[in-house]
Amino acid sequence: MASHRAPVTPAATAAADDLLALLYDSSGRRLITGQHNQPIHGSAWTAKLTGLTGLTPALWGQEVGFSAPGTLDGIDRRQPNLAEAIGWHHRGALVTYTWHAVCPQDDEPVEFQGGIIRTLDPEIFDAVLDPATEPHRRWCAQVDVAAGLLGQLASAGVPVLWRPYHEMNGPWFWWGGQPERFRALWRLLFERLVTHHGLRNLIWVWSPNAAYDSAGRFEPYFPGNDVVDALAVDTYGGHFEREHYDALLSLAEGRPIGFGELGKLPSPEVLADQPRWSWFMGWPDLVTEENSLTAIKEIYTSPRTTTLETLRS
Numbered sequence: 001m002a003s004h005r006a007p008v009t010p011a012a013t014a015a016a017d018d019l020l021a022l023l024y025d026s027s028g029r030r031l032i033t034g035q036h037n038q039p040i041h042g043s044a045w046t047a048k049l050t051g052l053t054g055l056t057p058a059l060w061g062q063e064v065g066f067s068a069p070g071t072l073d074g075i076d077r078r079q080p081n082l083a084e085a086i087g088w089h090h091r092g093a094l095v096t097y098t099w100h101a102v103c104p105q106d107d108e109p110v111e112f113q114g115g116i117i118r119t120l121d122p123e124i125f126d127a128v129l130d131p132a133t134e135p136h137r138r139w140c141a142q143v144d145v146a147a148g149l150l151g152q153l154a155s156a157g158v159p160v161l162w163r164p165y166h167e168m169n170g171p172w173f174w175w176g177g178q179p180e181r182f183r184a185l186w187r188l189l190f191e192r193l194v195t196h197h198g199l200r201n202l203i204w205v206w207s208p209n210a211a212y213d214s215a216g217r218f219e220p221y222f223p224g225n226d227v228v229d230a231l232a233v234d235t236y237g238g239h240f241e242r243e244h245y246d247a248l249l250s251l252a253e254g255r256p257i258g259f260g261e262l263g264k265l266p267s268p269e270v271l272a273d274q275p276r277w278s279w280f281m282g283w284p285d286l287v288t289e290e291n292s293l294t295a296i297k298e299i300y301t302s303p304r305t306t307t308l309e310t311l312r313s
Contacts, residue, residue: 005255008190008229013200016159019094020203020229023256023278031271031305032279034059034096035287036261039077040070043084045284052293053300056308059161060088061281064099064146066116068109073100075109082152089158093308096161096205096281098260099146103174104128104139120174125181129188143189147197154201162202163260164189167209167234169216179220186223207232207260210244218247225253230278232260236286240266245274263290265299 004024007016026032035057037045043060050056062081069076085095100116102108105124110116120128127135146164153160165186171177175185186206193199206222209215210233222228231252233244248257258279259266263286271277287296299305 005229007202008204008225008227009194009200009202011200012202013154013157013159015157016201016203019159019161020256022094023203023230023258026278026306027256028275031266031277031299031302032059032094032258032311033057033300033305033307034061034094034279034281036061036063036098036281036283037081037084038284039063039065039073039075039081041284042077042081043088045282045287046088049282049287049296049300052288053297053307055300056093057282058306058308058311059094059096059279059281060085061096061098064097064101064149066100066102066108066110067112071109073112078149082149085153086156086158089156091308092311094161094279094311095153095158096163097150098166099162099164100173101146101165101175102142104135104142108142108145116174117172118174119171120178122178122181125178125185129181129184139188140192143192144197147193147199150193150199150202151197154199157201159201159203161205161230163205163207163232166207166260167215169208169218169221170214172214177216179216182221183223187227190223190227203229205230205232205258205260207234209233210235210239210241218244218251222251225255228255230256230258232258232279234261235259236261236263236283237290238264240270240274242273245276249276263287265291265295267295268298268302268304271304 067073127133256278
């Protein structure tokens with residue numbers, strides 16, 4: 001593989017180092033196919049894309065969960081989906097987890113609207129960042145739940161593309177729209193998971209939004225090269241503007257870049273013009289709503305893309 005930077009986590013596992021090396025090796029050469037699976041569905045969306053294309057996404061995506069049992073992002077699905085993640089790892093797939101974190105003012109389970117999509121007053125945000133406060137202790141307790149899940153994956157030898165606090169440059173999630181506070185929050189999370197909990201299996205993916213007019217510039221929200229392994233963008237509706245690609249590359253300084261969430265898949269023309277993308281993760285429903293079957297098959301069968309069948313070749 002091409003030379004690459006070591007993970008930002010001190011003493012990262014060999015498996016995590018190999019995962020990051022694979023992203024570096026893919027940059028400019030091939031695009032790793034991926035599909036997100038919402039908690040209630042298990043691996044159903046990965047199976048759906050496999051059925052549509054005859055090829056298996058190389059990257060298996062899942063969510064930590066935040067909503068009531070039996071609902072889309074139900075917290076009751078955490079353990080069954082951890083078993084799914086371990087199973088996919090043993091099949092050779094890459095694993096990525098997204099975290100729609102519950103606001104520290106609230107107790108899980110919460111609904112998406114009003115629970116994840118909500119504002120956090122600057123004074124409360126400052127309290128979350130202050131170790132001497134009750135909001136900070138509540139935040140720690142919530143992080144510790146996620147740490148327990150990630151720790152189980154670590155014990156099973158599973159490296160994880162870890163994508164927390166995504167789309168932070170937009171104002172919709174409680175952690176977004178406040179650059180200085182967000183940067184501090186990210187670094188606190190890194191400290192809590194890596195130093196306090198000792199997790200060594202995470203590849204840290206910072207993933208702003210490029211799809212909406214209300215999203216701000218990337219750079220003010222970037223927390224630093226010492227706490228980010230790879231960068232991604234979330235984009236829907238066919239927003240593949242060159243300015244977003246160039247802005248991400250500039251911040252990446254040679255690190256791998258990918259599509260953290262996609263509705264419409266990139267065309268061959270986009271990939272030819274923007275060759276450094278290393279991976280993509282399609283989003284449930286939208287990946288089939290925003291793309292024709294022909295377009296889906298085209299990207300999965302392209303000699304430039306990597307499926308599970310060709311991942312290690």
